[in-house]
Amino acid sequence: MSDQVSLTVNGASISVPSGATVAVAVALAGQPCRTSVTGEPRGPLCGMGICFECRVTINGIPHRRSCQSPCEQGMEVTSET
Amino acid sequence: MANATYDVVIVGAGIVGAACANEFARRDMRVAVVDREVVGSGATGAGMGHIVVMDDSEAQFALTRYSQKLWQVLRNELSADVEYDQCGTIWVAADEEEMGEVTRKHDFYGDRGVATEILDAKRLKQSEPNLRDGLQGGLFVPEDAVLYPPCAARFLMHRAEQHGAKVILGASVSTLGQRRVLLSDGLQLTADIIVNAAGAWSAELTPGIDVKKRKGHLVITDRYPGFLRHQLVELGYLKSAHSVATDSVAFNVQPRRTGQILIGSSRQFGAEHKEADQAMIVRMLQRAQEYMPCVGQLSAIRMWTGFRAATPDKLPLIGPWPGDKSVFLATGHEGLGITTSLATARILVDQITGTKPEIPIEPYLPSRASKEHAHV
Amino acid sequence: MPQSFDILVIGGGPAGIAAAIRAAESGANTGIVDDNAALGGQIWRRARTESVAEPAAEWHQRLQTTNVSVLCGTRVFDQPEPGLLLAERHNDILQLAYQKLVLATGARERFLPFPGWTLPNVMGAGGLQAMVKAGLPIRDKRVIVAGTGPLLLAVAAYLRSHGAEIPIICEQASWGKLARFGLTLLADRQKTTQARQLKRDLAGVPFAANAWPVAAHGHTAVQSLTIMRNGRSEEIACDYVASGFHLVPNTELAALLGCQIRGGFVHVDHLQRTSLPNVFCAGEPTSIGGLELSLIEGEIAGLAASDRVPEAQRLVADRKKWARFARRLDRTFSLRNELRGLASPDTIVCRCEDVPHSRLREHGSWRAAKLHTRCGMGPCQGRICGPATEFLFRWSPDSVRPPVFPVRVSSLSAERTGQPEHTKHEEANR
Missing domain, CATH: 3.50.50.60 (FAD/NAD(P)-binding domain)
Known part of the structure; x- marks a missing residue:
């Protein structure tokens, strides 16, 4: 399965095609990327790195744009609250 | 809009102008406030927004403490967007010498009824885990607070409007004095009392007052809730803030209620352009990372500059301007305008209404500046 | 170096x-x-x-x-x-x-706020296309494409070719404007060929002019979209909304x-x-x-x-x-006036700071709104809400300051080789 990449989204394991972005992995995991300032769930809007709605924490680093980040084996992704 | 007559015309809708407007208006005086931009657009919008006690001088302590108490009274009435947060200040001591300063401050404040707490290295690290190891300790001032200044100014201005004050925005003042404020569109406002609260630009409107622009830079980060818990200021701050001749930077970070971190600070005289100065930004942020290395990894979303209204003796000018009976000053607050705005308004209105002020007002009278001038 | x-x-x-x-x-x-x-x-x-x-x-x-x-x-x-x-x-x-x-x-893309536009799976038209290109499976998903501009058709065709079902394409421009635009395309062979290809790709997909999104519904993600079409509103079930208002x-x-x-x-x-x-x-x-x-x-x-x-x-x-x-x-794709009324008072306009329409309309300028509501002060630096408020309130944008994108504090403070002298600074800051 070299064409697949395994990572975790909010603790749950998920496998995605290599080359997929973290935004896709989060969507496939059925999770929002972040919770907004007033508590709304949010997902990607622009898909091109401008709107910052797809921010997630990747390997402990907060506020990464998931639509601009390719999935890597063993990555730990968490939604931001 | 037509020419109009008021009891008081205030020039400048920053936090000082707004506080004065509220104070006059609630005493049933007819008030107008004029600003070339919007409420809180000068140093109010550019500054950090702290409500702190300071001990540069007795007069500075008296004014900051009095005003802090006024904020504490107002606190429960403030709208949520003012984001008043009593997070406290920690003065950070890097070495033994600065630890000595911690003790001195602790005694100074204690003698004057302000409780503070000396932190050793371990307690400091517990209080702010993101500070680097090896710092000596600090002084925790629990009553100090932070707020979001533009909304604080807007809150005070709203109150003034509820008491009938008229707020005229987007109108620049060409001259003031002799009971008249002339706007650049030709409109004339008449009043017995004209308050120059134009901050860093006040000297342009009242030539002869010794208020200079002191430029500052700030950077704000994305939201990192819990990263920082208190306002932190290095104790070297006093040394650098005191040096009038040279440009200086100091470690000063502040948590916003939003979880954002404000990173300061810098002080420059003679810089008139409002663009950020690369060298100052680099120095200021490097200083912040010396104290808090992981600040470097945070995402910075904006940086900007602003101009403080600085006086030679680091005290504001509050009261009648000797050069013109109708002109009163409420300016020169430097980096403490948010803190001292409420006390400034009280003291000014007390003087005009003949009420006995709660603190001695002589150190802030504009006349002392002209006296000093005489023997320079 | x-x-x-x-x-x-x-x-x-x-x-x-x-x-x-x-x-x-x-x-x-x-x-x-x-x-x-x-x-x-x-x-x-x-x-x-x-x-x-x-x-x-x-x-x-x-x-x-x-x-x-x-x-x-x-x-x-x-x-x-x-x-x-x-x-x-x-x-x-x-x-x-x-x-x-x-x-x-x-x-x-230009985004216009309407109730529910912040729900997950309401995306830009180009935004959803980019997500699909990045690996998002779209087969058998129902995607309503709504807004304005030629991108809508291109995106609908792309999504359909990847197995999506397109219940409807809503274009806010009028038939009259679209017809005039279509006629002018005939003058160019390349564009005519492109248009014919699009028509084949989208055969059978309902297309409505004079139509626009009114409200998206759902709890954790969008489930349906109400559209306005020829003066009547109508709710259509969907899995995604792809909505952009030209560029x-x-x-x-x-x-x-x-x-x-x-x-x-x-x-x-x-x-x-x-x-x-x-x-x-x-x-x-x-x-x-x-x-x-x-x-x-x-x-x-x-x-x-x-x-x-x-x-x-x-x-x-x-x-x-x-x-x-x-x-x-x-x-052809200039925005119709009705779109200014799409947002209700509690519709969020600034998504970074969650500033609703009702708080913005108290202000007379972008500058005042930024200062007093933090609209446009989040990490997108106003790239999304700026064009929206320009249309909604006719506010003009502010000057641009560095950094033009959020960057690490350490990047802002990195020493620059050949650090310019002060005189050079003045030049740079002129």
Whole structure:
């Protein structure tokens, strides 16, 4: 399965095609990327790195744009609250 | 809009102008406030927004403490967007010498009824885990607070409007004095009392007052809730803030209620352009990372500059301007305008209404500046 | 140490690629910088499994025959002095020195707030397409495409070819405007062919003009969309909403550098020269004109930047033709007034700071709204809510300050080699 990449989204394991972005992995995991300032769930809007709605924490680093980040084996992704 | 007559015309809708407007208006005086931009657009919008006690001088302590108490009274009435947060200040001591300063401050404040707490290295690290190891300790001032200044100014201005004050925005003042404020569109406002609260630009409107622009830079980060818990200021701050001749930077970070971190600070005289100065930004942020290395990894979303209204003796000018009976000053607050705005308004209105002020007002009278001038 | 280029191109879409090729073929030491992981921009964005289609393939091949340095995943955030840009790339900070600069920063979708537009799975039309190209499965998903502009049809066709069901395409422009636009396309063979192909791809997909999104519904994600169609509202079930209202140019970097901006676009002359010496601009930042105009402008900019003015001038007539097309796009897809009323008082306009419409309308200017509500003060720096409030409240945008993108504090404070002297600063800050 070299064409697949395994990572975790909010603790749950998920496998995605290599080359997929973290935004896709989060969507496939059925999770929002972040919770907004007033508590709304949010997902990607622009898909091109401008709107910052797809921010997630990747390997402990907060506020990464998931639509601009390719999935890597063993990555730990968490939604931001 | 037509020419109009008021009891008081205030020039400048920053936090000082707004506080004065509220104070006059609630005493049933007819008030107008004029600003070339919007409420809180000068140093109010550019500054950090702290409500702190300071001990540069007795007069500075008296004014900051009095005003802090006024904020504490107002606190429960403030709208949520003012984001008043009593997070406290920690003065950070890097070495033994600065630890000595911690003790001195602790005694100074204690003698004057302000409780503070000396932190050793371990307690400091517990209080702010993101500070680097090896710092000596600090002084925790629990009553100090932070707020979001533009909304604080807007809150005070709203109150003034509820008491009938008229707020005229987007109108620049060409001259003031002799009971008249002339706007650049030709409109004339008449009043017995004209308050120059134009901050860093006040000297342009009242030539002869010794208020200079002191430029500052700030950077704000994305939201990192819990990263920082208190306002932190290095104790070297006093040394650098005191040096009038040279440009200086100091470690000063502040948590916003939003979880954002404000990173300061810098002080420059003679810089008139409002663009950020690369060298100052680099120095200021490097200083912040010396104290808090992981600040470097945070995402910075904006940086900007602003101009403080600085006086030679680091005290504001509050009261009648000797050069013109109708002109009163409420300016020169430097980096403490948010803190001292409420006390400034009280003291000014007390003087005009003949009420006995709660603190001695002589150190802030504009006349002392002209006296000093005489023997320079 | 700075990397030095004779000609540096910012933006790796069609305009940037064309500019870089033309610059490099004259022997200039050329670099091209893009934020994305690969060149191609939005229009030539490619899924991992797809091969490059024409005409992108031809241009990519041409680029490969040159020795252009390609810097992807790289975001320019400041120009500390003329001729030197700072950029962030992964964990590095790059200093990029240039003699001539070509800005080809492209465009982004305009988003208009309507109730429910912040729900997950309500995305931009281009936004959803980009997600699908990045691996999001769309087969058998119901996608309502709504908004305005030619991108809607292209996206609908793309999604459909990947198995999506398109319940309806809503175009806010009137039939009359669309008909006039369609007639003008007939004058161009290339565009006619493209239009015929689109028509085949979208056969059987309901298309409504005079129609726009009114409200998206759902709890954790969108489940249905109410649309307004010929004056009647109607709720349609869906899994995704792809909604964009044509494009707005990315002019932030140009504005930061000090290029003159006119009517929202970077002002250029017939050789793509901006108001600043040695700075050129090509593609969507100068006008929203689509692929063909971008390519020609890119070529002109690349040629002009490498002092091949006669060759550049030979392309000017062609550019004029496509510039007329840009003006037709502009007229056809101008926003109707009704869209100003889409947001209800509690509809969020600024998504970074969650500022609702009701708090914004208390203010008279973008500046006041920013100061008192934090609208536009989040990490997108107003790129999403700025164009929206410009339309909703007719507010004009603020000046642009560095950093033009959020960057690490350590990048802002990195020592610059050849740190300019104070006099140089004054020049940079003029």
